[in-house]
Amino acid sequence: MSKSKKIMMWIAGIVAVIAIVLVGSGMYFFHVAEVRAPKAFINNASVKKNNPTYIYDATFNKQHKEIWYQTTPDGLKLEAWYVANPKPTNKTVVIAHGFAGNKNKMAMYGQMFLNLGYNVLIPDDRAAGQSQGNLIGFGWTDRKDYVRWINQIVQKNPQVQIAMFGVSMGGATTMMTAGEKLPNNVKVFIEDCGYDTVKNEINFQAQSMYHLPLVPRFPLVDIVSGISKVRAGYSYGEASSIKQLHKNHLPMMFIHGGADKFVPTEMVYKNYAATQGPKELWVLPGVGHAMSFEKNPVMYASKVQSFLDRYFH
Template sequence: MVGRYFYKLAIARNDKAQLAGALSSGETKEPIPESVKNTLKNQTHMRDAFIEQNSPEDVFLVSNDRLKLHAYRFYTHADSHKWVIPLHGYTNQGSDMFFFVAMFAQHGFNALVPDLRGAGKSEGDYIGMGWDDRLDIVAWINSIVDLDPAAKIVVYGISMGAATAMMTAGENLPENVAAIVEDCGYTSVADEFSYELHNLYSLPAFPVLPLADKAIRGKAGFSIYQASSVEQLKKAKVPMLFIHGEKDTYVPTEMVYKVYEAAPVDKELLIVKGAPHASSSFVNPKLYFSKIFDFVEKHLPEKKSIGR
């Protein structure tokens, strides 16, 4: 009973209003500074203006377990081979990443923005938490390479999307993948669920997590103990930038040091002072985006396009 309830609450594709309420109640309430409000307003305006001028194309592929998956493709720079794959967070969908598409477009990037399984226009009865999604992202990467064999690809994710990016990093990726940027991803699904059980419900990891794992394995086919960013990162070969907010209470900031240490690659770490979960991009946007594009451009040297 406990395991099935946990699956329905956290993993199953359904209305997450109950969980959203719990997450909100566990958040430290602080006034939002006017500077942050203005930044959010400006980012929203920039996103809307970009979408008005650049309508995305709907693209689809079939996953290895026969789900029809959806993504938005922005082909805004026909003379560029630079691509970004922005990955959304838990209970979000691809369209929530359109502002970041606009930011990358300013730097000459085309974009492919997936709805992760169980979200948006993609099929799926459950949220993959990054684990099943990692193989979906490999498929999306290959779809870009099929379209543009000279593509240089950046995988960029926030929260669950960041965990997805880190789990993807441990797969056999084509040389076209030039860099991965993760913002506030968790060390593993088991670690994150254990933290939230304690933080939101004051429940112990044992026996709740083993019961939840049994239900998730039965319904979704993967183990929360297997779904580890840390273990996947040990196999990573692509340069990586790790970002985390100093005041993250959803994915505790201490997790970023563990994932950073696990990756045997060219890597950098940014802790954004005063930033709660998934908020670094608007708490200190100048620092955030300058760091991202300095890192990305270091691994994507500007070359004269040869066209298509």
């Protein structure tokens, strides 16, 4: 065998090993990111009594909840809680939860909106809580599910006025839903600490959580995105809050912690710039990820109410 042929075989072997390592790593990180399973890096501790939001959480947990369902076009049965306000109203808010969360985790926000005079619908996303599914949608597949939840509300009450609200991944879900065709009953959106694109968020987490340098982070994120396209039906680049916001002309409020180290604060400015309707931005200095409500529940509720009151009658 000639020397040049040996070199070519040696190079081919190295390339094959690198490819195997990258694909194997891609499958691992896809499982971490998208496959339904407990996520060790997510805090799922219950709200403690000394937490300012505890009373909201505890009060909502005592509310009577109707169980609503929908079946998705791909055959998944999804579940949601509906809580009617004690004072009859045509105002309803739809609440979207965060990554590896569920409707239980949004109880404090549910009570906040009940206090503000709204009915509340809180779904479990696909692959979360009591809903079926094994692959997390990062808001992108979920946006279509939320359109169906909204349509279900309208079918039950054609006079309803609807707001949508979400935190973290739920914030991104809210922004992604805003770019869809929606009934005129939908009046406003409020998002708290949602990311701009799934690709940017995954890339940030690969650097933040695993300290991966640009190489191999650059090909690895694209490999995981390709696996997602095959298995979940979407790539990380197409799953974009910004792209959806370019199609939104309804009012939207953006909330973000100024010291967010999970969804970088810089993302909210890109989202804010992208939306095409009336908008408001509230960045809380020194506040971490999804901590804005806990930091000052009374002020948070007041800010939200002030925004909603401009568009609801």
